[in-house]
Amino acid sequence: MITRTSKALRTPGGLSIRYQPRATGAVLLLVAATVAAGIVLIGSGDYPISPAEVVATLMGDGTMAQEFVVQDLRLPRVLVAVLVGACLALGGAVFQSISRNPLGSPDVIGFGQGSAVGALAVIVLFHGSQAAVAGGAVVGGLVTGVGIYLLAWKRGVHGFRLVLVGIGVAAMLTAATHYMITKADLVDATRAVLWMTGTLDGRDWVQFWPLLAMCAVLIPLVLAFGRPLRMLEMGDDSAYALGVRVERVRVTLMCAAVLLVSAATAAAGPIVFVSLSAPQLARRLTRAPGPNLAASACMGAALLLAADWTATNAFGDRELPVGVVTSVVGGVYLLWLLVTERRAGRI
Amino acid sequence: MLVDSPSKRSADAADSATRPRGRHSARAAGLVVSLGVLLLICVASIVVGAKPVPLADVWHGLFHYSGTGNDVLIQDLRVPRTLLGLLVGIALGLSGAVMQALTRNPLAEPGLMGVNAGASAAVVTAISFLGVTSLSGYVWFALLGAAVVSVVVYVLGGSRAATPVRLALAGTAATAALYGYVNAVQLLDAVALDRLRFWIVGSLSHADMTTIRSVAPFLAVGVVLALLIARPLNAMEMGDDTARALGANLNRTRLLGMVAVTLLCGAATAACGPIVFVGLMVPYLVRALTGPDLRWILPYSAGLSPVLLLGSDVLGRLLVRPSELQVGIVTAFIGGPVFIHLVRRKRMAQL
Numbered sequence: 001m002i003t004r005t006s007k008a009l010r011t012p013g014g015l016s017i018r019y020q021p022r023a024t025g026a027v028l029l030l031v032a033a034t035v036a037a038g039i040v041l042i043g044s045g046d047y048p049i050s051p052a053e054v055v056a057t058l059m060g061d062g063t064m065a066q067e068f069v070v071q072d073l074r075l076p077r078v079l080v081a082v083l084v085g086a087c088l089a090l091g092g093a094v095f096q097s098i099s100r101n102p103l104g105s106p107d108v109i110g111f112g113q114g115s116a117v118g119a120l121a122v123i124v125l126f127h128g129s130q131a132a133v134a135g136g137a138v139v140g141g142l143v144t145g146v147g148i149y150l151l152a153w154k155r156g157v158h159g160f161r162l163v164l165v166g167i168g169v170a171a172m173l174t175a176a177t178h179y180m181i182t183k184a185d186l187v188d189a190t191r192a193v194l195w196m197t198g199t200l201d202g203r204d205w206v207q208f209w210p211l212l213a214m215c216a217v218l219i220p221l222v223l224a225f226g227r228p229l230r231m232l233e234m235g236d237d238s239a240y241a242l243g244v245r246v247e248r249v250r251v252t253l254m255c256a257a258v259l260l261v262s263a264a265t266a267a268a269g270p271i272v273f274v275s276l277s278a279p280q281l282a283r284r285l286t287r288a289p290g291p292n293l294a295a296s297a298c299m300g301a302a303l304l305l306a307a308d309w310t311a312t313n314a315f316g317d318r319e320l321p322v323g324v325v326t327s328v329v330g331g332v333y334l335l336w337l338l339v340t341e342r343r344a345g346r347i
Numbered sequence: 348m349l350v351d352s353p354s355k356r357s358a359d360a361a362d363s364a365t366r367p368r369g370r371h372s373a374r375a376a377g378l379v380v381s382l383g384v385l386l387l388i389c390v391a392s393i394v395v396g397a398k399p400v401p402l403a404d405v406w407h408g409l410f411h412y413s414g415t416g417n418d419v420l421i422q423d424l425r426v427p428r429t430l431l432g433l434l435v436g437i438a439l440g441l442s443g444a445v446m447q448a449l450t451r452n453p454l455a456e457p458g459l460m461g462v463n464a465g466a467s468a469a470v471v472t473a474i475s476f477l478g479v480t481s482l483s484g485y486v487w488f489a490l491l492g493a494a495v496v497s498v499v500v501y502v503l504g505g506s507r508a509a510t511p512v513r514l515a516l517a518g519t520a521a522t523a524a525l526y527g528y529v530n531a532v533q534l535l536d537a538v539a540l541d542r543l544r545f546w547i548v549g550s551l552s553h554a555d556m557t558t559i560r561s562v563a564p565f566l567a568v569g570v571v572l573a574l575l576i577a578r579p580l581n582a583m584e585m586g587d588d589t590a591r592a593l594g595a596n597l598n599r600t601r602l603l604g605m606v607a608v609t610l611l612c613g614a615a616t617a618a619c620g621p622i623v624f625v626g627l628m629v630p631y632l633v634r635a636l637t638g639p640d641l642r643w644i645l646p647y648s649a650g651l652s653p654v655l656l657l658g659s660d661v662l663g664r665l666l667v668r669p670s671e672l673q674v675g676i677v678t679a680f681i682g683g684p685v686f687i688h689l690v691r692r693k694r695m696a697q698l
Contacts, residue, residue, distance in 0.1 A: 101516070167516075169687070171624065178676070186541055273527075324534075330527075331524030
């Protein structure tokens with residue numbers, strides 16, 4: 001399998017790098033798709049701009065009005081969407097790989113709910129600003145991550161126990177969220193439900209820079225751990241025999257993934273199903289074994305842009321939050337996934 | 348060792364010959380005790396609340412109603428609330444026990460399997476798009492949603508080949524998708540949000556006799572069905588082939604079981620919102636008391652689930668007086684740790 005799909009590039013000096021033509025092609029294709037979707041998304045709205053004009057404006061040759069609309073309103077929103085999609089998908093890829101289960105993604109096993117509880121506590125109990133809400137989401141997600149890890153710990157953490165403990169914790173956290181929504185007045189409750197659905201409305205550079213900083217640290221870290229993660233998929237014992245420090249790799253990757261997901265959640269709310277579906281779609285596109293981290297991240301960015309375009313344009317005058325689209329599309333995809341994976345005996 | 352074994356075996360045989368009678372009476376006594384506990388909890392549920400009512404006034408309100416403030420409080424608020432808790436408790440406990448037997452899975456539970464979420468999504472649709480406002484109207488939608496989702500999750504989870512993990516994942520995934528839809532509807536419709544946010548936590552506080560009258564027939568049919576299939580379910584616990592050899596009609600039992608679960612969960616969810624973990628905890632604890640015989644597990648679950656539900660409700664009223672915690676929140680926080688303990692402790696398939 002590997003000999004057929006991977007090739008090696010050798011230099012005369014003795015350096016060599018192994019790569020997979022199909023996976024590399026898929027990543028390039030997804031990057032191109034993301035850029036194209038981004039340009040279309042920047043161009044669409046109440047003040048339409050053609051793709052050529054968008055490119056010209058980005059290069060600095062636009063009119064004043066175009067400059068304002070692109071630079072101040074739509075570009076930051078699109079960039080936030082790209083980063084959020086990439087973070088969610090990467091976090092999902094890591095968790096699915098660690099739990100060795102396509103459904104072991106952060107939105108199913110409780111981190112999303114943890115972030116929601118943190119953010120809602122800030123909205124409902126302290127009436128906090130948007131920055132404080134984001135902080136609450138990060139803290140909530142991290143505490144939940146640590147809690148689930150400790151509860152699932154029993155001479156090491158195993159995939160299925162992690163997932164099931166996560167489901168139990170998620171049920172408790174959901175109860176806490178519902179309780180806080182009943183305690184709020186209707187304005188706060190609407191704000192809370194909007195936040196919980198996940199939206200990109202009104203995102204600007206204030207959300208972009210912290211997210212970019214997190215990504216700049218965490219994405220290279222996760223990508224660097226791609227090889228040991230792939231060995232972990234063969235089972236703890238095999239990985240151990242191959243020289244992977246199993247628990248240390250797992251803790252590092254889980255921390256990074258939880259941080260990625262929390263950062264994305266802080267910026268745009270818990271947008272569901274991107275973490276679940278992006279890695280699965282990427283895997284089908286690359287047909288490569290292993291966690292497919294880079295392809296997953298690009299797929300997440302492209303998916304979220306497409307979902308955002310659908311949410312803002314497909315329902316006439318009414319703009320829906322992007323989370324509605326991802327949850328409905330993701331739900332249908334999930335049904336299909338459950339059926340096919342079961343037929344193949346993989347779940 | 349070889350010399351010892353015959354005498355040991357005969358001792359075992361003698362023991363098992365005398366044990367059934369002793370066990371039967373012990374189990375029957377246990378059932379009586381649990382009914383006694385249930386009665387106590389019911390009394391506590393009537394007495395305890397934001398306004399403390401002396402026992403003499405409770406007696407007066409129940410049996411010599413004369414329209415004083417406390418009488419009205421007892422008759423119109425506390426008694427319906429307790430009755431509803433009793434009915435919903437029975438429904439959730441029985442449906443949990445039947446689901447666990449049907450799927451042969453200790454983690455099967457209406458809340459985790461997405462049945463409650465299905466009912467919620469259907470009720471949301473009824474309230475927001477079809478303008479249904481009365482409970483007797485949307486109880487049908489709740490039943491429909493519960494039925495559809497329980498079948499879908501059961502099939503997706505792998506029906507007879509289902510493992511605990513697969514079923515739990517299928518249920519959680521369905522729940523996540525359905526709550527996404529529920530959230531979306533709430534966002535588009537502030538009026539629906541204002542109604543729903545109180546319904547969706549799972550609360551007994553809006554109970555009145557109309558609610559009870561409109562869900563009671565469904566619950567009654569569900570309870571009878573669940574109790575009737577105890578024997579074939581017993582056979583099915585030994586595996587499909589053995590059950591067929593013992594003369595159980597597998598398809599009929601599965602169908603009746605699903606109908607019972609749907610009626611019980613759908614009606615309970617319509618009446619007081621989704622309540623999780625009651626159907627998980629009680630049958631699990633009961634199984635430890637009675638052993639694996641469903642003819643005992645089902646009545647015990649029916650007796651002890653309302654104890655848990657009403658107990659949680661009373662606790663919710665006591666914890667944050669004079670306000671109250673909704674019962675669904677209390678059961679989630681009691682049940683979550685039990686679930687996690689179950690996951691950690693049990694050597695389940697694939698764990």
